Amino acid sequence: MSNKSGPSRRKFLTTGLVAGIAATGARAGAGDPAITNVQPWAQVLGKGVDERGYGMPSPHEAHVLRKSVPWLTAVDTSSINFTPLHQLDGIITPNGLAFERHHSGVAEINPSEYRLMINGLVDRPMVFTLQDLMRFPRHNKVYFLECTANSGMEWRGPQLNGVQFTHGMIHNVMYTGVMLKDILAEAGIKTEGKWLLAEGADAAGLTRSIPMEKVLDDCMIAFKMNGEALRAEQGYPVRLVVPGWEGNMWIKWLRRLEIGDQPWHHREETARYTDLLPSGNARRFTWVMDAKSVITEPSPQAPILHGKGPTVITGIAWSGQGIIPRVDVTIDGGVSWHKARVDGPSLDKSTHRFYFEFDWDGKPLLLQSRAHDTTGYVQPTKDALRKIRGEVSNYHNNGIQTWSVDSDGVVENVEIS
Amino acid sequence: MSKFLNATLIITLLAVPVFAGGIGRLATPDEVIAWDIDIRPDGLGLPEGSGTVADGETIFDAQCAVCHGDFGEGVDRWPALAGGFDTLTSDRPLKTVGSFWPYLSTVWDYINRAMPFGNAQSLSADEVYALTAYIMYLNEIVDDEDFELSKANFRDLPLGNEANFYPDDRPLTEYPLFTEACMIDCKSSVEISKYASGKDVTPE
Numbered sequence: 039m040s041n042k043s044g045p046s047r048r049k050f051l052t053t054g055l056v057a058g059i060a061a062t063g064a065r066a067g068a069g070d071p072a073i074t075n076v077q078p079w080a081q082v083l084g085k086g087v088d089e090r091g092y093g094m095p096s097p098h099e100a101h102v103l104r105k106s107v108p109w110l111t112a113v114d115t116s117s118i119n120f121t122p123l124h125q126l127d128g129i130i131t132p133n134g135l136a137f138e139r140h141h142s143g144v145a146e147i148n149p150s151e152y153r154l155m156i157n158g159l160v161d162r163p164m165v166f167t168l169q170d171l172m173r174f175p176r177h178n179k180v181y182f183l184e185c186t187a188n189s190g191m192e193w194r195g196p197q198l199n200g201v202q203f204t205h206g207m208i209h210n211v212m213y214t215g216v217m218l219k220d221i222l223a224e225a226g227i228k229t230e231g232k233w234l235l236a237e238g239a240d241a242a243g244l245t246r247s248i249p250m251e252k253v254l255d256d257c258m259i260a261f262k263m264n265g266e267a268l269r270a271e272q273g274y275p276v277r278l279v280v281p282g283w284e285g286n287m288w289i290k291w292l293r294r295l296e297i298g299d300q301p302w303h304h305r306e307e308t309a310r311y312t313d314l315l316p317s318g319n320a321r322r323f324t325w326v327m328d329a330k331s332v333i334t335e336p337s338p339q340a341p342i343l344h345g346k347g348p349t350v351i352t353g354i355a356w357s358g359q360g361i362i363p364r365v366d367v368t369i370d371g372g373v374s375w376h377k378a379r380v381d382g383p384s385l386d387k388s389t390h391r392f393y394f395e396f397d398w399d400g401k402p403l404l405l406q407s408r409a410h411d412t413t414g415y416v417q418p419t420k421d422a423l424r425k426i427r428g429e430v431s432n433y434h435n436n437g438i439q440t441w442s443v444d445s446d447g448v449v450e451n452v453e454i455s
Numbered sequence: 456m457s458k459f460l461n462a463t464l465i466i467t468l469l470a471v472p473v474f475a476g477g478i479g480r481l482a483t484p485d486e487v488i489a490w491d492i493d494i495r496p497d498g499l500g501l502p503e504g505s506g507t508v509a510d511g512e513t514i515f516d517a518q519c520a521v522c523h524g525d526f527g528e529g530v531d532r533w534p535a536l537a538g539g540f541d542t543l544t545s546d547r548p549l550k551t552v553g554s555f556w557p558y559l560s561t562v563w564d565y566i567n568r569a570m571p572f573g574n575a576q577s578l579s580a581d582e583v584y585a586l587t588a589y590i591m592y593l594n595e596i597v598d599d600e601d602f603e604l605s606k607a608n609f610r611d612l613p614l615g616n617e618a619n620f621y622p623d624d625r626p627l628t629e630y631p632l633f634t635e636a637c638m639i640d641c642k643s644s645v646e647i648s649k650y651a652s653g654k655d656v657t658p659e
Contacts, residue, residue: 105658106658107656107657107658108658109656111532112522112531112532112533113572115573116572141569142569142572142573142575155482155486155487155490156482157482157487157490157491158491162481163481163482163487164479164480164481164482165479165480165481165482165486166478166479167479170478170479173478174478195649196649196650196651196654197651197654197656197657198651198656198657199651199652199654199657200657203657203658224477224478224479235493237490237493241569241573241575242568242569242575243492243568243569243575243576245493245564245568293490294490294491296491296493298495300495300496300497302493302494302495302564303495303496303557303558303560303561304493304561304564304565305561305564305565305569308556308557308558308561308620309550309552309555309556309561309565312620314543314548314550314555316544317544318543318544318619319619319620319621320555320619320620320621321620321621321622321623321624321625322620322621322622322623323622323623324623324625325623326623326625328625338651338657366636366638370645371642371645372641372642372645373640373641373642373645374638374639374640374641375636375637375638375639375641404645404647408636410636413630414634415630415633415634416633416634416635416636417633418629418632418633422632422633426628426629426632429546430546430547430548442647442650450650450651450652451650451651452647452648452649452650452651453647453648453649454645454646454647454648455642455644455645455646455647455648
């Protein structure tokens with residue numbers, strides 16, 4: 039317990055002990071049946087080794103699922119679902135829980151028929167198979183991928199009562215892949231080549247223009263996530279990785295890279311993923327995801343059930359500009375703030391896990407978190423963003439989230455003065 | 456076994472040029488033509504072809520109107536393709552080809568690669584020209600049913616909203632404002648101003 043307002047370790051242990059005995063109503067000579075009874079799993083044999091060739095979570099975790107908001111879209115093949123942030127900890131998103139966004143459903147590609155083409159302003163237009171791609175030097179990087187529309191439904195005010203739905207268009211996994219610049223070097227980029235068009239092989243044929251500076255800096259072509267092949271819904275067999283930049287650019291089912299001297303101004307960078315401002319003008323090429331954080335627990339889907347006493351607040355913070363050197367947490371709606379404890383790896387353009395432990399007196403709370411990044415940027419309030427952007431710009435809502443906790447531990451999505 | 460290997464080798468050699476340099480092989484011109492379907496605002500990539508508003512209406516009614524509506528107004532939650540004029544500064548902007556899109560090439564490119572939804576890349580170049588012409592007509596960019604869009608006249612027909620787009624300016628207009636982090640006595644009182652409850656929009 040590093041923060042001043044936190045309880046001492048001794049106090050934490052004593053209260054824990056008292057609560058434990060009280061909860062089970064233990065008398066002398068009696069005890070918790072979870073201990074005093076012999077449980078079936080302690081007596082009979084469990085399943086053998088090959089029962090599950092691919093291991094699945096315990097059946098008791100069957101409620102931990104991605105979920106969609108059906109009224110958002112006309113059809114589930116051009117839609118989105120959300121990562122259950124309130125049920126996860128650490129920084130890595132399990133592959134099966136990483137949110138999905140498709141524009142024409144999930145392409146199911148046979149890897150033996152997978153091809154990647156490079157054409158345009160290159161010395162040699164080229165084709166690579168999956169085996170070819172594996173022959174380039176491999177790199178491992180943990181990056182967050184956030185959809186630019188994450189928290190987009192909240193521009194006009196609090197709407198969705200759950201961190202999964204307000205902030206769940208994000209995942210954070212370790213990619214194994216090869217550097218885009220290494221592959222492009224095989225084709226030879228002509229000097230006029232200033233932009234790259236990346237194109238997907240799915241029925242949406244999704245395309246985005248990416249400036250060459252970014253392409254040659256840290257973009258990757260990934261074929262593994264968290265050590266195993268990409269999931270079909272994440273672009274199997276190959277996706278583009280564009281660290282710190284909006285998720286829509288991370289083309290899944292990547293089939294083609296074209297080099298050009300100008301951007302293409304395709305649908306996903308004109309009609310969509312541009313930010314309409316109150317003036318009627320629109321910003322375009324708003325690629326970077328600004329610093330953002332959110333408390334994942336407690337949150338509306340994860341109320342405080344244990345009553346007053348030692349309480350853990352946790353959440354995630356991230357920035358498209360680098361690492362997160364600091365996260366602040368308030369429990370009184372921003373009258374006073376405390377530095378949270380960042381625990382686990384602090385990696386470039388990856389989510390960071392933070393904790394704040396305190397002794398809850400059972401009175402209502404107003405919880406917020408505030409991320410700082412290495413550029414000196416401090417996560418703004420939603421109202422500060424609205425002052426500049428109005429309420430209809432849809433994308434890039436990285437404003438501070440408020441959760442109101444009542445004396446029963448029930449949590450609600452609110453905004454405060 | 457060796458017969459199989461030989462046969463594979465011969466097929467591979469016949470079909471594709473090798474690249475002596477390193478990893479991968481050269482793409483054939485036909486392969487590039489098959490996949491390089493993108494169109495740019497300057498018309499780069501447009502194939503030969505043409506289509507009229509009237510042709511486009513016939514195709515649209517048969518293949519598009521079920522989702523996008525007879526007049527491009529959008530059925531239920533399917534996207535609208537027309538209208539929304541003068542709504543960009545309102546609190547319910549309707550962003551369509553006519554009210555918001557900066558480039559006509561984007562319409563051609565998108566229809567050609569992604570529509571009709573669920574049967575992508577099934578339209579001929581002439582059909583895509585005709586549909587693009589019809590969407591222009593629905594947005595009052597052209598008013599003659601005999602108007603014909605083609606590779607030749609494509610670049611003379613800009614959409615209206617291009618000048619209203621500008622590059623990301625957050626580093627100038629936002630980042631300098633967002634650097635303060637008050638830690639104590641930051642405000643004298645706090646009121647809850649807005650609630651999500653009662654909206655009843657959150658799934659179970």
